[in-house]
Amino acid sequence: MSHGFLSPTGVEIAFVLVGVVTLGSAIVSVTTRRLVHAALWLVVALGGLAVEYLLLTAEFIAWVQVLIYIGSVVVLLLFGLMLTRAPIGRSPDADSGNRGVALGVAVAAAAALVWVVVDAFRTTWIELDGASAGTTKATGESLFQHWVLPFEALSVLLLAALVGAIVLSRKRAAEGDER
Amino acid sequence: MHLAYPAVLSALLFCTGVYGVLARRNAILVLMSVELMLNAVNLNLVAFDAWLSRAARSALPHDTLHSGQALTLFTIAIAAAEIGIGLAIVLAVYRNRGTADIDRLRDTTERGRTDGDGGDGGSDGSGAGAGSAGPGGTATGEKAEATA
Numbered sequence: 311m312s313h314g315f316l317s318p319t320g321v322e323i324a325f326v327l328v329g330v331v332t333l334g335s336a337i338v339s340v341t342t343r344r345l346v347h348a349a350l351w352l353v354v355a356l357g358g359l360a361v362e363y364l365l366l367t368a369e370f371i372a373w374v375q376v377l378i379y380i381g382s383v384v385v386l387l388l389f390g391l392m393l394t395r396a397p398i399g400r401s402p403d404a405d406s407g408n409r410g411v412a413l414g415v416a417v418a419a420a421a422a423l424v425w426v427v428v429d430a431f432r433t434t435w436i437e438l439d440g441a442s443a444g445t446t447k448a449t450g451e452s453l454f455q456h457w458v459l460p461f462e463a464l465s466v467l468l469l470a471a472l473v474g475a476i477v478l479s480r481k482r483a484a485e486g487d488e489r
Numbered sequence: 490m491h492l493a494y495p496a497v498l499s500a501l502l503f504c505t506g507v508y509g510v511l512a513r514r515n516a517i518l519v520l521m522s523v524e525l526m527l528n529a530v531n532l533n534l535v536a537f538d539a540w541l542s543r544a545a546r547s548a549l550p551h552d553t554l555h556s557g558q559a560l561t562l563f564t565i566a567i568a569a570a571e572i573g574i575g576l577a578i579v580l581a582v583y584r585n586r587g588t589a590d591i592d593r594l595r596d597t598t599e600r601g602r603t604d605g606d607g608g609d610g611g612s613d614g615s616g617a618g619a620g621s622a623g624p625g626g627t628a629t630g631e632k633a634e635a636t637a
Contacts (some may be wrong), residue, residue: 322490329498336502336525340509352521355502359528365496368535371561375531378565382628383524383572388515390576394589404577406514406592412511420504427496433494436540443542444558446533452555453562460559464566471570 321438325365334356343404345396349387354378366436368444495536516579516589520572527568532563572631 339351363372509522536556
């Protein structure tokens with residue numbers, strides 16, 4: 311099979327287009343001054359990442375991403391914004407004073423990472439044709455054959471997080487009743 | 490597909506998240522940037538899993554465990570737990586302090602305590618002496634609420 315930078319395949323073109331949308335919405339999400347719009351742009355970025363997972367033949371991961379990130383995490387973030395009485399319009403103090411330093415660090419890290427990654431994987435290709443490696447069947451089989459113990463440990467961790475979140479948010483309700 | 494495409498996109502998304510974490514003031518926006526960074530790592534894991542599991546057909550050393558996709562699922566679950574706990578902490582801080590701005594939560598800063606002004610810690614007095622950030626801050630907030 312012949313590979314080349316100058317003859318990109320359709321999957322690569324789709325990946326780059328969706329990647330541009332994802333990166334752009336991520337950048338808007340971290341730079342906009344409207345807090346609710348930031349959460350909504352995050353939806354676009356996470357959905358774009360789900361499409362990228364589909365293009366990388368990881369179907370199960372893609373739908374888990376849609377369900378958990380877009381379905382629950384963003385809703386949680388919107389609830390958090392609502393409960394902290396975030397302003398709907400522009401809030402001029404959304405960014406702190408060290409924006410310049412943050413921009414410098416981010417650009418330097420991006421330049422270093424992109425340079426290293428491109429240099430390291432210049433001749434590496436993913437073979438995407440053939441049987442998919444990320445179907446629900448394959449993922450479930452590997453998950454419940456080789457990864458059962460981490461899976462169960464993760465359920466305990468989720469339970470601990472659930473209890474922790476309830477304790478953290480119930481305490482003040484009890485105190486409020488006492489007052 | 491060239492492996493550089495997902496790797497470069499993941500690196501750029503991670504740096505976007507780094508910028509958001511460093512530049513944002515609202516705690517919830519910082520949590521959103523952390524989510525972006527976690528997603529960049531997930532994309533890397535999925536891409537390298539696709540690469541390594543496809544190498545199984547050749548003579549290269551390959552990965553039969555689907556480590557990348559399994560770890561991606563674990564990362565997504567842990568990120569969900571993290572965002573739940575993080576939002577609970579942010580809401581607790583907001584209810585006790587009336588603000589979710591990270592810049593104003595500097596009770597545990599050492600410079601402020603030696604100077605004696607303590608930033609906005611005037612209402613909670615010596616309670617700011619509790620060292621650790623998480624439970625110490627909560628205890629401080631409770632004391633402030635009790636004295637209010």
